Amino acid sequence: MATDPSKYKLNHSMIRVKDPKRSVQFYEFLGLKLINKLPNPDAKFDLYFLAYDSPRAVSHGAHWTDREGIVELTHNYGTENDPDYKIANGNTDPRGFGHLCISVDNIQAACKRIEDAGYKFQKKLTDGKMRHIAFALDPDGYWVEVVGQKPLEETERVKETDPETYRLNHTMIRVKDAEASLNFYKEVMGMKLKRTHESKNGGFNLYFLGYGDDSEISAEGVSPTAGQEGLLELTWNYGTEKDPNFKYHDGNAEPQGFGHICVSVDDLDAACARFEDKKVNWKKRLTDGRMKNIAFVLADPDGYWIEVVQNEKLKTRANW
Template sequence: MSTDPTKYKLNHSMIRVKDPKRSVEFYEFLGLKQINKLENPDAKFDLYFLAYDSPSAVSHGNHWTDREGIVELTHNYGTESDPDYKVANGNSDPGRGFGHLAISVDNIQAACQRIEDAGYKFQKKLTDGKMRHIAFALDPDGYWVEIIGQKPLEETESVKETDTASYRLNHTMVRIKDPEISLNFYKDVMGMKLLRTSESSSFNLYFLGYGPDAPEKSANGVNPVAGREGLLELTWNFGTEKDPDFKYHDGNAEPQGFGHVCIAVDDLDAACARFEDKQVNWKKRLTDGRMKNIAFVLDPDGYWIEVVQNEKLKERSKW
């Protein structure tokens, strides 16, 4: 029994939603497609899995466990009719931790205009602030969706069209307390590669993922990993590592919002045995509870990492 971390995939990121109809509509407007739905009426929740799936998509037609760049929307029955229900979007206290999902687009100006024309709100428009090459749209629950371009701004300025079939669900961002500890964990334990680092005067961004190495610079001068899916962005604000009392919110304690990222592995039993050898902190071992086909590892900040079997590599769960 063996496992090869180079075959792992950062499969999905889970967020809780108030009204699945509105949320699915929003993400479908961004070009994603519902590729699976798991209903759990006994436990009173449903899971909606959305991903880019056009013929030109990275994982077109693949089984949902054999993909990167999925968003999982979790709906707990009744929240849609509860006027007081509200998720924590991760960007304000007391729920600060998760930051955003990010999509990369063919034409950032046209993509943002299309979203605005549809009546959706923005946390930051392209024209706001100094950073004119990124925007943040807001989904129906107030989660931030970063929009980045696959081409230089000057190339797309005069073009008024955008094709959602070319979009990618590029990354998920979470804030971390100590970069040395977190990078060590994601590289050594989870088997990810550090693909890119972006440094500023008060924070650093670290982009990790599976698959091939990334070039230092792309041919057209934009983010060299903008065309990828299933990346993890770790944001470190300088100084947090020195504060013994500092802690980010994992999204699963109150107030709830973001739930987890999920790694699909080549052999679930072998991968979990490897994690055990690495002395990880477990939220749920495979043998815990009724669900014997999923496990949850805790990262250094307490974020949950779900571990599932890639069903293309080895059939197990018949999801």
């Protein structure tokens, strides 16, 4: 039994939502499509999986486990009717998760379309010094970064935008120790470091990791990885690794919000055996509990959860 990490995919990122109707509507407005729903009435929660699925999408028509760039919305029954229920978006204390990011064909037109629909922004294109990125707010206050697939000067005179060309580009999480986290995601999870952005004046570095061939990287966009899906962005603020009392919030302790990222693998049993050999910390082994088709690794040193599932295109295991 063998497993090949080069066949893994960063399948999805899970966030909890208060009202699934409002959240699904928002992400569908961004061009994503509801490709799967897993109701769990006995446990009183439902899962909604959204991804770009137009004929021009990267994974058009693929099984949901054979994709990258999915957002999973988790709805616990009753939260939509609870006036006191509020999501922790990860950008106010306690911090940890940062944002999802979509890359678009025309960032000026895309942002105008979002604003015209009545959605709010944490940062508009015209705010601050960074005029090439914006941050929209979803109904729960999660940040959704918007970046362009082309330089600003190529799109500033164009008034149209086509959501069928968008990508769910990356998920950002903050990490305490960049060296430790990079080692974990590369050596244990089998990801490749695609791009590094150093901001010495800002006191932080950004690291973009993912699976797949490096030839997929485009040099045409504002970001050389803007045309991809399923990337993980690690944000490291200088000095946090030296503070023994510093800790990021994993999103699963109260107050809850972000839940996990998920990696789909070529052979679930073999992959979990490999993780065992790597001496990972587990939140849930395959053999734990009733659900024998998923496992959860704990990402050292920050404690983020990483779900592991079978890529059903490569090997049939579960009847999702």
